[in-house]
Amino acid sequence: xxxxxxxxxxxxxxxxxxxxxxxxxxxxxxxxxxxxxEGLRILTEARAxxxxxxxxxxxxxGAGHPLARGLIAETEAAGGDVIETNADILSKLSGKENxxxxxxxxxxxxxxxxAIDRTRSGIWIVAQALRDPGNLGTILRTSxxxxxxxxxxxxxxxxxxxxEAVRASMGALFTQTIAAARWEEFVxxxxxxxxxxxxxxxxxxxxxxxxxxxxPTFILVGNxxxxxxxxxxxxxxxxVKMPMRGKADSLNAAIATAVMAYxxxxxxxxx
Amino acid sequence: xxxxxxxxxxxxxxxxxxxxxxxxxxxxxxxxxxxxxEGLRILTEARAxxxxxxxxxxxxxGAGHPLARGLIAETEAAGGDVIETNADILSKLSGKENxxxxxxxxxxxxxxxxAIDRTRSGIWIVAQALRDPGNLGTILRTSxxxxxxxxxxxxxxxxxxxxEAVRASMGALFTQTIAAARWEEFVxxxxxxxxxxxxxxxxxxxxxxxxxxxxPTFILVGNxxxxxxxxxxxxxxxxVKMPMRGKADSLNAAIATAVMAYxxxxxxxxx
Numbered sequence: 001x002x003x004x005x006x007x008x009x010x011x012x013x014x015x016x017x018x019x020x021x022x023x024x025x026x027x028x029x030x031x032x033x034x035x036x037x038e039g040l041r042i043l044t045e046a047r048a049x050x051x052x053x054x055x056x057x058x059x060x061x062g063a064g065h066p067l068a069r070g071l072i073a074e075t076e077a078a079g080g081d082v083i084e085t086n087a088d089i090l091s092k093l094s095g096k097e098n099x100x101x102x103x104x105x106x107x108x109x110x111x112x113x114x115a116i117d118r119t120r121s122g123i124w125i126v127a128q129a130l131r132d133p134g135n136l137g138t139i140l141r142t143s144x145x146x147x148x149x150x151x152x153x154x155x156x157x158x159x160x161x162x163x164e165a166v167r168a169s170m171g172a173l174f175t176q177t178i179a180a181a182r183w184e185e186f187v188x189x190x191x192x193x194x195x196x197x198x199x200x201x202x203x204x205x206x207x208x209x210x211x212x213x214x215x216p217t218f219i220l221v222g223n224x225x226x227x228x229x230x231x232x233x234x235x236x237x238x239x240v241k242m243p244m245r246g247k248a249d250s251l252n253a254a255i256a257t258a259v260m261a262y263x264x265x266x267x268x269x270x271x
Numbered sequence: 272x273x274x275x276x277x278x279x280x281x282x283x284x285x286x287x288x289x290x291x292x293x294x295x296x297x298x299x300x301x302x303x304x305x306x307x308x309e310g311l312r313i314l315t316e317a318r319a320x321x322x323x324x325x326x327x328x329x330x331x332x333g334a335g336h337p338l339a340r341g342l343i344a345e346t347e348a349a350g351g352d353v354i355e356t357n358a359d360i361l362s363k364l365s366g367k368e369n370x371x372x373x374x375x376x377x378x379x380x381x382x383x384x385x386a387i388d389r390t391r392s393g394i395w396i397v398a399q400a401l402r403d404p405g406n407l408g409t410i411l412r413t414s415x416x417x418x419x420x421x422x423x424x425x426x427x428x429x430x431x432x433x434x435e436a437v438r439a440s441m442g443a444l445f446t447q448t449i450a451a452a453r454w455e456e457f458v459x460x461x462x463x464x465x466x467x468x469x470x471x472x473x474x475x476x477x478x479x480x481x482x483x484x485x486x487p488t489f490i491l492v493g494n495x496x497x498x499x500x501x502x503x504x505x506x507x508x509x510x511v512k513m514p515m516r517g518k519a520d521s522l523n524a525a526i527a528t529a530v531m532a533y534x535x536x537x538x539x540x541x542x
Contacts, residue, residue: 045518134405138523147516168523175518209537242533243540245418247316247446251529252409252439258526259533262513266480269514 006072006082009057012092016083020055020093020105026159033108035161036093037173039100040068045171046106047071053104055081059090062101071102095163108161111177113152113189121149122215123264125257126186126197128232129155129223136160137168138254139221140176146265149216150177154186187235190218197236199228200256202249204239211238213264221257277347279355280328283363287354291326291364291376297430304379306432307364308444310371314342316442317377324375326352330361333372342373366434379432382448384423384460392420393486394535396528397457397468399503400426400494407431408439409525410492411447417536420487421448425457458506461489468507470499471527473520475510482509484535492528 009017022028023036034054037043043053044067056075062068063084076082090099118124125143130136136158140151151160158165160178169176181189190197196213199220220236222228227250233239242251242259251259280288293299294307305325308314314324315338327346333339334355347353361370389395396414401407407429411422422431429436431449440447452460461468467484470491491507493499498521504510513522513530522530 048518138526141519141523142526144517144519145513145515145522170519170521170523172517172519209542242416243536244416245536246415246443247319248412248415248441248443250441251416252412252441252525254523255409255413255526255529258522259529262530262533265514265516271480 006076006084008084010086010089012089016055016081017089017092020057020103023105024095024163026162029108029159029161034105035108035166036163037104037106037166038094038102038163040065040102042166042171043071043102043104046104046174047074049171049174051106051109051174052078053080053106055083055105057083057085057090057093057103059085059087059101068102109178111150111179113179113181113185116150116177116179118149118193118195118216121147122217122268123148123261124150124152124216124218125261126152126154126218126220127157128183128220128228129226130157130221130253131224132253133158133162133164134168135224135252135254137165137170137173139257140169140172140178142254142258142261144172144175146261148176148261150179152186153178153180154183183232196238198238198240198260199233199236200260201228201233201239201241203233204241206238206240208240208242208260208263211240213267215268217264219257219260219264221253224253277343277353277355281357281360283360287326287352288360288363291328291374294376295366295434297433300379300430300432305376306379306437307434308375308377308437309365309373309434311336311339311373313437313442314373314375317375317445318342318345320442320445322377322380322445323349324351324377326354326376328354328356328361328364328374330356330358330372339373380449382421382450384450384452384456387421387448387450389420389464389466389487392418393488393539394419394532395421395423395487395489396532397423397425397489397491398428399454399491399499400497401428401492401524402495403524404429404433404435405439406495406523406525408436408441408444410528411440411443411449413525413529413532415443415446417532419447419532421450423457424449424451425454454503467509469509469511469531470504470507471531472499472504472510472512474504475512477509477511479511479513479531479534482511484538486539488535490528490531490535492524495524
């Protein structure tokens, strides 16, 4: 009979609990190279994408679901640390009053630019100085939905492995390639191969539906408050704008990215 | 010389500060019929839409901007309570560490269904049991951008006047009509006039670009986790789906709404 590897932890002062709890801070995530993901749905997406947690916490009430049982068994089989705990501890780990019944700790997964095969997809997203973790996660989720390759983070973006970003990505964090680079590094890499860099801008008259995008299309989205810096816009192959019929002059960054990404996808799919 | 109406408050225990601070709770917002909005940009949008605050807090460092001076002067002229304060108080009011230098208290503005002129716009959004204030605010912002008429909240939605929703709306809260109704009330009202009710669903094969939408189009978006209840889908004139090319089977609710809304707008604008 196989030895039961699951251990029980119900104390707040336990070292593993403290260590995992600290992963809610970027500083600790960076140092450990680990991050948190919560909930059966996201952990199942991760597993489908080939990622198992290094540590898996579960509450007994969450272990009944067949998908949860599979996740627990596979994590054990892969040598992961499987820990049975309670709702209080899970709440402490996730920072939520009503925590999910599963919390996983994963190895972070930034891909070096040089390792990206850009021909793998016709759509890539590039975000510059994106500040909101919800926007970042939502952009990953949208990129997955349009069959995009991934997200390249330029300049000082919010951490893609923050609890909020992981949550908003709904698991797309595990299916999408994620890279981070300085702008100059990114441009140098971009120009080594086929690429159309498209920025959304208020400083153009080109309608976003008045052009045929060339693959691979890199959709460049700027900071939520400032938009793209002018020198960055100047590096784009094309600037386009979306129609704005209201009082305001801009869209939420994740919304603008999605409207653009669906236009690119729509141009390429059969009708 | 006109009497200077501005008063100074720098104490946390001040009754007005306590009362305004309490507006971060839905219960108090409901009771008072008031809500908070922060920041020069949003308050300026509000003013452009004809809404002045009943109470306006400002920090001296925020009062230098011409738009802020105009806002202060107009609020005074309209008989509003204009209060000079400091960053600590503003931080307490807004719940943010780095608060905006302006915080306004506004009369809430739900419109009864019966008072809505649906022919005023060709696009309306209907949200069912929407839970995330960021999604709600973002949907308002998108509705403004596509020239939509407003947002009708059905069932138990998050409060559109929460601080987070107001923030995410970027002022669209003041330009968009907002109504709330039970589903039966909404459907009864809807069928009294021209309307195409369109739901996004996984339970259809109709592509969202394979149909010509009829004005006024009511885009129905469901709860973030559950989507639309089947009986609600059955009441739709049309169910459509967006292409999903990734691992996941759904988009963020605000993203799906935006992709749909831009499709409807795009069908109707000149090329």
